[in-house]
Amino acid sequence: QVQLVESGGGVVQPGRSLTVSCAASGFTFSRYGMHWVRQAPGKGLEWVAVIWYDGSKKDHADSVKGRFTISRDNSKNTLYLQMNSLRVEDTAVYYCAREDWDSGVWAFDIWGQGTMVTVSS
Amino acid sequence: QSALTQPPSASGSPGQSVTISCTGTSSDVGGYNYVSWYQQHPGKAPKLMISEVSKRPSGVPDRFSGSKSGNTASLTVSGLQAEDEADYYCCSYAGSNNLVFGGGTKLTVL
Numbered sequence: 001q002v003q004l005v006e007s008g009g010g011v012v013q014p015g016r017s018l019t020v021s022c023a024a025s026g027f028t029f030s031r032y033g034m035h036w037v038r039q040a041p042g043k044g045l046e047w048v049a050v051i052w053y054d055g056s057k058k059d060h061a062d063s064v065k066g067r068f069t070i071s072r073d074n075s076k077n078t079l080y081l082q083m084n085s086l087r088v089e090d091t092a093v094y095y096c097a098r099e100d101w102d103s104g105v106w107a108f109d110i111w112g113q114g115t116m117v118t119v120s121s
Numbered sequence: 122q123s124a125l126t127q128p129p130s131a132s133g134s135p136g137q138s139v140t141i142s143c144t145g146t147s148s149d150v151g152g153y154n155y156v157s158w159y160q161q162h163p164g165k166a167p168k169l170m171i172s173e174v175s176k177r178p179s180g181v182p183d184r185f186s187g188s189k190s191g192n193t194a195s196l197t198v199s200g201l202q203a204e205d206e207a208d209y210y211c212c213s214y215a216g217s218n219n220l221v222f223g224g225g226t227k228l229t230v231l
Contacts, residue, residue: 035220037167044124045159045167045210047220059218062122095166103179104172106214107157111166 002026002110004096009115012086020115022079022096027110030054030074033099035108036081038092048094049081064090086119093117122215125150125223132229133201141226143194143211149221151192155214158187158196161225162207170209171196198228206230 008020022034036048049070051058058070069082079096093116097108126144133139143150143158150156156174159167169178171187174194184199194213198205211223 037222044225045161045212045222047212047222050218050220057218061219103169104155104157104176106153106155106220107169107172107212108159108167109169109172109178111168113166 004098004110004112006094006096006112006115009094009117011118011120013121014086014088014119016086017082017084018086018117019080019082020094020117022112024077024079029077034072034079035097035099036070037095037097037108039095040092051079083117088119091117091119122219122221125211125213125221127211127223127226130227130229132231134231135201135203137201138197138199139201139228140195140197141209141228143223145192145213147192149213149215150189150194152216153214154189156187156189156194157212159210159212160207161210167210201230203230
């Protein structure tokens, strides 16, 4: 079945780095744009980054620009988010999400279960 | 980019209709027909309910509908059911390959 599974979350100290991954299965990963969305504990959703289906374009929210980088490996059906210079306010559940233009442009039709990243000393 | 404005809470009795608003600016909601709505139950991942203002994905009940007027988008849930109790988030394209979410609305079925 169509599935996204995140991994790599954990506890990290402020200023350090962490990379989270999202493994896709059940669909042709290389045909879809992919996003990262995060949710701080008890808070709302925040869009983080997007990458085009072929990796040719990527963009990041102002709150993470210059610190986070989205990437993908279509040969491994995997999406990544490299997070550098982490701050306490980056603590959140990180979701990967698929954008399917048949379901809606700039909309996320499939979501992973999320991976928790905690930034704390 | 500022978050879109949603009421923190909304409520209705079973069978009634409820509408949740989502207010932005001419740079996001008002400027594009790319508003989507998500339902999130506690501890679960969000689920797409409406895309492109009023498009309902396959499998979403027709009790859910979306609309937009100017800088405000709306989600209407008709014939409220107990399982509709959840948090609802709007999201809009904001130009330059950026997206912005609303703060979320907790829908309570009385």
